[in-house]
Amino acid sequence: MSDFAVQTTDITRIYGNETVPVYALRGVSLDVEVGEFVSIVGPSGSGKSTLLHVIGGLERPTEGEITVGDTILGECSDSELTDVRLYKMGFVFQAYNLIPVLSAVENVEFILQLQGVGKKERRERAQEALSAFGLEDLFNRRPGEMSGGQQQRVAIARAVVSNPAVLLADEPSANLDSETTKEFCEYLQHANEERGVTILTATHDPLVMGYTKRHINLVDGQIAA
Amino acid sequence: MRLVFQLALRNIWRQRRRNGLVLFAIVVSVGGVFVMNSLARGMEQDFLRFSIENFRGHIKILAPNQLDEPGLRYSIPQTTNWAALDRPDIETWTPRLRSPAVIMSERETRGVEIVGIDPTRESHSFIHDLVVEGEGILDPNDQHLLIGRDLAEELKTGLGRRLVVLMNGPDDTAIETGFRILGIFDSETTRYEEAYVLTGLSSLQTISGVDGFTGVSVYLKDLAYVDEVQSSLASQLPDLDVATWAQLDPFTSEMHRFIGFTVYILIVVFLGTLVFGLINALVTAVLVRIKEFGMLRVVGMKSRLVVSQVVIECVIIMLLALMIGLGVGLLFVWWIGDGIDLTAFAAGVEAFGMGARMVPHLVVDDFVILGVASVILGLIASYFPARRVIKASILQSLRDG
Numbered sequence: 049m050s051d052f053a054v055q056t057t058d059i060t061r062i063y064g065n066e067t068v069p070v071y072a073l074r075g076v077s078l079d080v081e082v083g084e085f086v087s088i089v090g091p092s093g094s095g096k097s098t099l100l101h102v103i104g105g106l107e108r109p110t111e112g113e114i115t116v117g118d119t120i121l122g123e124c125s126d127s128e129l130t131d132v133r134l135y136k137m138g139f140v141f142q143a144y145n146l147i148p149v150l151s152a153v154e155n156v157e158f159i160l161q162l163q164g165v166g167k168k169e170r171r172e173r174a175q176e177a178l179s180a181f182g183l184e185d186l187f188n189r190r191p192g193e194m195s196g197g198q199q200q201r202v203a204i205a206r207a208v209v210s211n212p213a214v215l216l217a218d219e220p221s222a223n224l225d226s227e228t229t230k231e232f233c234e235y236l237q238h239a240n241e242e243r244g245v246t247i248l249t250a251t252h253d254p255l256v257m258g259y260t261k262r263h264i265n266l267v268d269g270q271i272a273a
Numbered sequence: 274m275r276l277v278f279q280l281a282l283r284n285i286w287r288q289r290r291r292n293g294l295v296l297f298a299i300v301v302s303v304g305g306v307f308v309m310n311s312l313a314r315g316m317e318q319d320f321l322r323f324s325i326e327n328f329r330g331h332i333k334i335l336a337p338n339q340l341d342e343p344g345l346r347y348s349i350p351q352t353t354n355w356a357a358l359d360r361p362d363i364e365t366w367t368p369r370l371r372s373p374a375v376i377m378s379e380r381e382t383r384g385v386e387i388v389g390i391d392p393t394r395e396s397h398s399f400i401h402d403l404v405v406e407g408e409g410i411l412d413p414n415d416q417h418l419l420i421g422r423d424l425a426e427e428l429k430t431g432l433g434r435r436l437v438v439l440m441n442g443p444d445d446t447a448i449e450t451g452f453r454i455l456g457i458f459d460s461e462t463t464r465y466e467e468a469y470v471l472t473g474l475s476s477l478q479t480i481s482g483v484d485g486f487t488g489v490s491v492y493l494k495d496l497a498y499v500d501e502v503q504s505s506l507a508s509q510l511p512d513l514d515v516a517t518w519a520q521l522d523p524f525t526s527e528m529h530r531f532i533g534f535t536v537y538i539l540i541v542v543f544l545g546t547l548v549f550g551l552i553n554a555l556v557t558a559v560l561v562r563i564k565e566f567g568m569l570r571v572v573g574m575k576s577r578l579v580v581s582q583v584v585i586e587c588v589i590i591m592l593l594a595l596m597i598g599l600g601v602g603l604l605f606v607w608w609i610g611d612g613i614d615l616t617a618f619a620a621g622v623e624a625f626g627m628g629a630r631m632v633p634h635l636v637v638d639d640f641v642i643l644g645v646a647s648v649i650l651g652l653i654a655s656y657f658p659a660r661r662v663i664k665a666s667i668l669q670s671l672r673d674g
């Protein structure tokens with residue numbers, strides 16, 4: 049097993065057609081070691097989201113290779129990619145992270161349920177994860193009954209509950225005020241330090257950057273020095 | 274799969290207003306189809322009953338030429354061997370002697386048909402539920418006359434009075450006989466009351482000098498056996514004419530086929546219209562949740578499972594609506610009970626060959642077809658929203674939803 053959680057070699061992502069190509073990424077090579085907490089920063093349109101999407105297997109790069117843990121994404125079928133996401137990745141987005149009809153604990157359990165984990169173990173692990181993120185009083189709340197910050201914490205708990213190789217977060221604090229963002233970042237840090245989760249987050253927010261140990265600066269789809 | 278089921282149920286509940294409307298629409302349609310179906314079947318049943326009870330039977334065995342020249346000239350000998358009629362699909366059979374006749378009171382004259390019956394064998398014709406004032410025909414040897422209320426009024430006669438009946442004998446000599454009216458009957462339709470005068474079979478044989486019958490009506494255990502029994506009897510009784518009710522009453526037979534056909538058209542048209550509304554509602558219901566479906570796929574739910582969630586939601590709604598719809602329909606049919614009273618139009622309908630009530634009739638096959646058709650439609654309808662869910666890529670879903 050490699051010591052890298054994520055490796056990308058020379059990935060390019062082109063949108064549009066041949067006559068008017070839009071280069072979202074041009075030759076991005078990146079190594080993220082296991083246990084790192086990395087922020088991807090850069091101006092709007094620089095390709096931050098696209099980079100997270102291709103690493104997360106939500107779309108395929110036009111060229112280049114991505115390895116997550118020891119899985120080479122380019123060799124996976126669509127269905128296998130779904131499994132890679134289920135077992136090896138956690139996702140936290142800006143919004144729409146949770147299933148509205150499920151309670152907090154059920155949302156976290158959902159991942160384990162898809163993985164086929166038994167009922168009892170599932171419940172214990174989900175409650176443990178929620179508790180670790182300060183949500184022990186909100187097990188049975190549905191997303192609609194929680195604040196934005198609480199929802200994002202449920203999203204982290206869900207993302208880390210199955211010990212993924214990497215947690216991908218795209219502007220996770222965009223809808224939070226600075227106080228809540230701080231709290232949220234502390235929990236991300238907690239996940240990183242206490243659980244050893246590798247985290248890759250795209251952000252505009254200097255506050256978030258302050259918590260990460262390494263910044264990757266994207267400009268026009270390329271890593272700036 | 275339990276997970277998918279749970280998600281489906283909770284999502285149905287979440288969109289309960291929208292789904293409630295969809296449910297209501299299906300319930301009304303299914304219930305409506307059900308009620309109309311049962312009334313149509315009731316009407317059909319009425320037509321059939323009138324056609325078959327009317328001295329015809331499912332199958333009629335006639336003396337040759339009887340169809341061309343009804344009367345006493347051609348008859349089936351008393352000594353005929355009826356072993357062929359001893360079969361399990363035959364409920365009962367009954368011989369009769371019938372002749373066109375002129376009937377005269379002191380005041381009026383009418384053309385009727387005189388029928389000699391063996392009352393002990395009339396359990397399946399309209400005879401068994403006649404309401405009789407005075408004395409009915411209780412024995413084949415009864416010599417008095419039982420006539421219909423309407424006819425009695427037309428002849429301006431009544432119980433205890435005498436009538437003269439004039440008919441053509443087997444050898445074309447006129448037979449004139451006096452009878453005393455000992456009974457007057459009321460029947461479901463005035464047609465019977467006007468058309469038939471009844472006396473004992475043996476008694477009429479004696480009067481007419483015919484040692485036999487003009488015809489034998491065969492009543493089957495089920496309408497479905499008609500053709501089979503007819504062809505079997507025809508080959509075993511080569512000297513006699515064996516005809517089915519449908520051959521003797523093409524109008525009702527056509528009506529029967531027409532109603533059967535209409536019932537299915539009804540189901541198809543109603544549910545067909547419904548399905549468009551259903552697809553529309555389901556697609557909208559799914560579109561507002563596109564982002565959510567996208568998120569499910571992001572975190573690792575297979576497309577197949579996402580699709581089955583949509584399909585299960587549709588099918589649950591459909592099944593629920595189907596059951597409620599059938600329940601409501603059943604309740605309504607039960608409430609109608611022994612029929613909608615058509616007395617207001619009864620004069621018209623009676624002449625048309627129906628009773629004065631519209632009685633619903635339940636045909637199990639029709640339920641099954643309605644049920645199966647609904648479920649299939651639910652599946653078809655679910656295809657469209659399901660396709661919408663996975664047609665978009667995950668990222669599109671997240672963006673557009």
Ligand SMILES: Nc1ncnc2c1ncn2[C@@H]1O[C@H](COP(=O)(O)OP(=O)(O)OP(=O)(O)O)[C@@H](O)[C@H]1O
Nearest residue numbers: 063064070071072091092093094095096097098099
């Ligand atoms: N589906 C798409 N079709 C066409 N072009 C796209 C598509 N997705 C992204 N792009 C383009 O790719 C480039 C990179 O977009 P991306 O969303 O990765 O930027 P970003 O750094 O995440 O920006 P922001 O900070 O605004 O979120 C942009 O020029 C964008 O317009």
Ligand SMILES: [Mg+2]
Nearest residue numbers: 096097098218
């Ligand atoms: Mg972005």
